[in-house]
Amino acid sequence: MFWETDKPHGLPHNPFKSCVVPRPIGWISSISASGQVNLAPYSFFNGVSGEPPMVMFGANGNTAERTKDSLANVEETGEFVCNMSTYELRDQMNASSAQVDADIDEFDLAGLETEPSQLVSPPRVKAAPIHMECIYYKTLDLPSETPGMRNALVTGRVVGIHIKDEFLIDGIVDIERIMPLARMGYKDYTHVEKIFSMTRPKA
Numbered sequence: 001m002f003w004e005t006d007k008p009h010g011l012p013h014n015p016f017k018s019c020v021v022p023r024p025i026g027w028i029s030s031i032s033a034s035g036q037v038n039l040a041p042y043s044f045f046n047g048v049s050g051e052p053p054m055v056m057f058g059a060n061g062n063t064a065e066r067t068k069d070s071l072a073n074v075e076e077t078g079e080f081v082c083n084m085s086t087y088e089l090r091d092q093m094n095a096s097s098a099q100v101d102a103d104i105d106e107f108d109l110a111g112l113e114t115e116p117s118q119l120v121s122p123p124r125v126k127a128a129p130i131h132m133e134c135i136y137y138k139t140l141d142l143p144s145e146t147p148g149m150r151n152a153l154v155t156g157r158v159v160g161i162h163i164k165d166e167f168l169i170d171g172i173v174d175i176e177r178i179m180p181l182a183r184m185g186y187k188d189y190t191h192v193e194k195i196f197s198m199t200r201p202k203a
């Protein structure tokens with residue numbers, strides 16, 4: 001099939017999110033200027049450069065009246081943490097996605113313990129195997145189809161990375177044991193369970 005995306009696709013559900021898979025989940029912890037802690041998953045998330053290490057997440061799909069708390073907090077205080085969500089933490093990750101008021105701490109909601117960060121104020125998800133402490137860089141406001149609603153691509157510079165020692169084997173991150181969670185289309189998820197290597201050709 002082919003469809004122009006500003007016209008109906010004729011399918012029961014929009015297949016776009018199945019066409020960009022798997023998407024890693026940035027489990028974003030942030031804090032408001034008044035000190036309210038927040039946690040939410042974002043699958044429009046990725047690393048965008050290695051030197052320096054930079055990440056992005058896309059906050060969209062909320063009402064015009066209310067900006068997503070993660071976006072508001074990051075723009076307000078300039079800091080966030082990307083916690084790695086895993087197959088083991090899937091239920092807690094899902095629980096933290098509840099659309100709740102800004103004064104609700106999703107760590108409590110999901111039954112998760114916090115751990116202080118070293119370089120930024122937002123706490124980390126203690127149970128997560130990897131955390132990236134980030135300093136907000138800038139937001140790119142993308143086109144939005146709902147008047148007044150932001151479609152924001154937030155970028156940040158990773159200033160510190162924690163990897164739990166138990167997941168470092170001979171200096172290599174043991175991704176097969178971590179089993180990072182990733183988002184597919186519809187209500188589907190996957191996790192990394194098979195790894196193979198290839199060497200790049202020489203020019």
Ligand SMILES: Cc1cc2nc3c(=O)[nH]c(=O)nc-3n(C[C@H](O)[C@H](O)[C@H](O)COP(=O)(O)O)c2cc1C
Nearest residue numbers: 040041042043044058059060068069070097098099
């Ligand atoms: C696996 C998963 C991935 C999600 N990815 C995104 C995303 O990329 N962008 C987005 O705006 N919302 C996404 N959501 C929805 C947000 O997590 C949800 O709106 C949440 O309440 C936002 O919280 P906040 O207002 O505290 O930032 C996702 C939800 C789940 C469960």
